[in-house]
Amino acid sequence: MVAHFPALLVIIPLIGAPICMLVRVRDWSWAVATICTWASFAISWLLLQQVISDGSISYQMGGWAPPIGIEYRIDMANAFVMLIVTGIGSVIMPYARESVRAEYGVRRVYFFYTSYLLCFCGLLGVAATGDAFNLFVFLEINSLATYVLVGMGKDRRALTAAYQYLVLGTIGATFIVIGIGLLYAETGTLNMYDLADRIEKVGASRTIGAAFAFLVVGISLKLALFPLHLWLPNAYTYAPSMVSAFLAATATKVAVYVLLRFLFSVFNIELTFDVLPLDYILAALAVIAMFAASTVAIFQENLKRMLAYSSVAQIGYIVLGISLHNAAGVTASVLHLFNHAIIKGGMFLALGCIVYRLGTVNIHHLQGIGRRMPLTTAALVTGGLGLIGVPLTAGFVSKWYLVIAAIEKGWWPLGLLVLLSSLLAVVYVWRIVEVAYMKPVPENAEQVEEAPSSLLFPTFILIGASIYFGIDTDLPLDAAIETAKQLTGNGE
Amino acid sequence: MRSYLVLRVVSKLLMPFILLFALYVQFHGDFGPGGGFQAGVIFASAFILYALIFGVKDAGAVLPRGILRFGIAMGVLLYAGVGVFNLLVGGNFLDYNVMAKDPTLGQHLGIWLVELGVGLTVASVMVTIFFTFAGHRDRPQ
Amino acid sequence: MFLDYFNYWIVVFLMMAGFYIVIAHDNLIKKIVGLNIFQASVFVLYISFGKITGGTAPIIAEGFSVYSNPLPHVLILTAIVVGVATTALGLALVVRINEAYGTIEDDEIHKADEEED
Numbered sequence: 001m002v003a004h005f006p007a008l009l010v011i012i013p014l015i016g017a018p019i020c021m022l023v024r025v026r027d028w029s030w031a032v033a034t035i036c037t038w039a040s041f042a043i044s045w046l047l048l049q050q051v052i053s054d055g056s057i058s059y060q061m062g063g064w065a066p067p068i069g070i071e072y073r074i075d076m077a078n079a080f081v082m083l084i085v086t087g088i089g090s091v092i093m094p095y096a097r098e099s100v101r102a103e104y105g106v107r108r109v110y111f112f113y114t115s116y117l118l119c120f121c122g123l124l125g126v127a128a129t130g131d132a133f134n135l136f137v138f139l140e141i142n143s144l145a146t147y148v149l150v151g152m153g154k155d156r157r158a159l160t161a162a163y164q165y166l167v168l169g170t171i172g173a174t175f176i177v178i179g180i181g182l183l184y185a186e187t188g189t190l191n192m193y194d195l196a197d198r199i200e201k202v203g204a205s206r207t208i209g210a211a212f213a214f215l216v217v218g219i220s221l222k223l224a225l226f227p228l229h230l231w232l233p234n235a236y237t238y239a240p241s242m243v244s245a246f247l248a249a250t251a252t253k254v255a256v257y258v259l260l261r262f263l264f265s266v267f268n269i270e271l272t273f274d275v276l277p278l279d280y281i282l283a284a285l286a287v288i289a290m291f292a293a294s295t296v297a298i299f300q301e302n303l304k305r306m307l308a309y310s311s312v313a314q315i316g317y318i319v320l321g322i323s324l325h326n327a328a329g330v331t332a333s334v335l336h337l338f339n340h341a342i343i344k345g346g347m348f349l350a351l352g353c354i355v356y357r358l359g360t361v362n363i364h365h366l367q368g369i370g371r372r373m374p375l376t377t378a379a380l381v382t383g384g385l386g387l388i389g390v391p392l393t394a395g396f397v398s399k400w401y402l403v404i405a406a407i408e409k410g411w412w413p414l415g416l417l418v419l420l421s422s423l424l425a426v427v428y429v430w431r432i433v434e435v436a437y438m439k440p441v442p443e444n445a446e447q448v449e450e451a452p453s454s455l456l457f458p459t460f461i462l463i464g465a466s467i468y469f470g471i472d473t474d475l476p477l478d479a480a481i482e483t484a485k486q487l488t489g490n491g492e
Numbered sequence: 493m494r495s496y497l498v499l500r501v502v503s504k505l506l507m508p509f510i511l512l513f514a515l516y517v518q519f520h521g522d523f524g525p526g527g528g529f530q531a532g533v534i535f536a537s538a539f540i541l542y543a544l545i546f547g548v549k550d551a552g553a554v555l556p557r558g559i560l561r562f563g564i565a566m567g568v569l570l571y572a573g574v575g576v577f578n579l580l581v582g583g584n585f586l587d588y589n590v591m592a593k594d595p596t597l598g599q600h601l602g603i604w605l606v607e608l609g610v611g612l613t614v615a616s617v618m619v620t621i622f623f624t625f626a627g628h629r630d631r632p633q
Numbered sequence: 634m635f636l637d638y639f640n641y642w643i644v645v646f647l648m649m650a651g652f653y654i655v656i657a658h659d660n661l662i663k664k665i666v667g668l669n670i671f672q673a674s675v676f677v678l679y680i681s682f683g684k685i686t687g688g689t690a691p692i693i694a695e696g697f698s699v700y701s702n703p704l705p706h707v708l709i710l711t712a713i714v715v716g717v718a719t720t721a722l723g724l725a726l727v728v729r730i731n732e733a734y735g736t737i738e739d740d741e742i743h744k745a746d747e748e749e750d
Contacts (some may be wrong), residue, residue, distance in 0.1 A: 007585035018565035063587030
């Protein structure tokens, strides 16, 4: 059974989804979803250990040998991303029970968990597969389930947010499929590692260049890279609390993994960054994202929308690291994938606690909340410190590596820009601190108590992890360094 | 639609042939164009024709929601179940060679079962989509 | 040159027409139709790759030695199913939006949203 782990990782949630659909007794669909998520987490942890000790794993689907068959190839990048996705999912599932039950009532909960398991399975499939078209199929499974999850928000604007996300996401996915088709036409194969060999022989022909352009634009749309980020603020703001946290922590991260895989493994580094000037384009867009999105975040009144724009800025940091394309840059990107996932996931969970008690996250209604819900606000502010990059938080480590990478490459103005944009993050985190702690509680405010422990516990696990991994950085840092070495070192 | 005699009689005559054609397309997928998805859609179109002529409520009595939901879930479970069965017997996931003594027979059996699962799910999904849209009443604002 | 690559000219025309419809029209259902046209152009692109000059249908038969490539056909089937699912989901969302807002024109929905929170 151990040899089949790559397939089991994706299949267990896929089997769990129809079972959830059939099980409609009270909360049992939540139990099925939690068991599948925790099982996937255990498998992905074991897979990571196996990859660290033995090297890349290759699994042939259906017994057909690659490059004819579909292959699941797990190396360090895959295993790390799958660990992040399953880890966040496992922490959020206990949170989801109370939160989803409060927002939907017990009878319709099974639809929610069916869609959640399909989304989860899609994310894991995208990360695990080594075949380009299989990646598109799982990406679409994930995206369609995400549109359903976002559309389940209580506000009626969740529907328009889901529709906008659907149109933009489908355009992105269609661009990706055009790129894959052009690659197939030029090389005759769909296996990513075989593609890498053949592209190296063909060089930068016009078809390869066109395929490259379509793929990068399509993936950037899924990634919410500026200026293709328009779907993100609405989707994160109006989705249910648990969905916002899960998406913020996983969906864009897996899209970054797809970008890394295509840029570094399929198209080799010389083609991507020397022949085609992608490093300047990505760096410029990333810097604009960092500044523009942080600035817009300062003026938002809805806290979820503020954190959504902050996510666009953080994705700018990740893409900046990719554009530097040296080992330190890719290390910083992969490290920030991990850190941003836990920080943003934790902050959205804290906001979900506030929604559970107060029903709103409009900043004007949250005056004095530091006194009314002290634990939740402490979690929120600690996460905010991680966004700024205060030392001792996880955000500091990734920004440190990003500045080092910029200096190593000789583009030290970029390092300065990273520090300047962190100052913008101080402004919007200060707004939260000011309203929560320094404004008095209004007289006609309703009496609210702290959020229930089933909601607080996962929040504190994630925020605590952001502090822990800021102090003891061994696990994520080693994984990130190894990933960067594999991606940039051997141009397979 | 109840008052159009020609429509009612012709559609009642055609429906069994549509269903039979769907089954033909399903089982001849490895010899000609066809397979699970196409067969599922043709199968669903027979029930949609019935719903168009005789009303969604009567069609809903033929295929109640519970059976449709069961069909959707069972198709996916059949597909995944075949894969897991292959895992347990000793091959890789979805490796049909190990399903029977002779690899060719195993391939035939595996593809047949998997396409059956696909056809079942697709037919149930198409009918569910139609019933949901057609039976939807605008809720008052 | 035009007749040699006739299929690909059609692909480009359909792709741009579909994309333009998605961007330019305000009606939500027209956007979904535009998306469908955009995806249909991708199907034509893939199938045009698959045809090999002088090849027959990819089913083994006596007397034929050159067959068209069957792989793009399978890829297109998958992409068609994805397109159908996306269209169904989009239309379901439009039905719910109509219920919630009373309209399916994008600009009217924006105006209603701005007047809220």
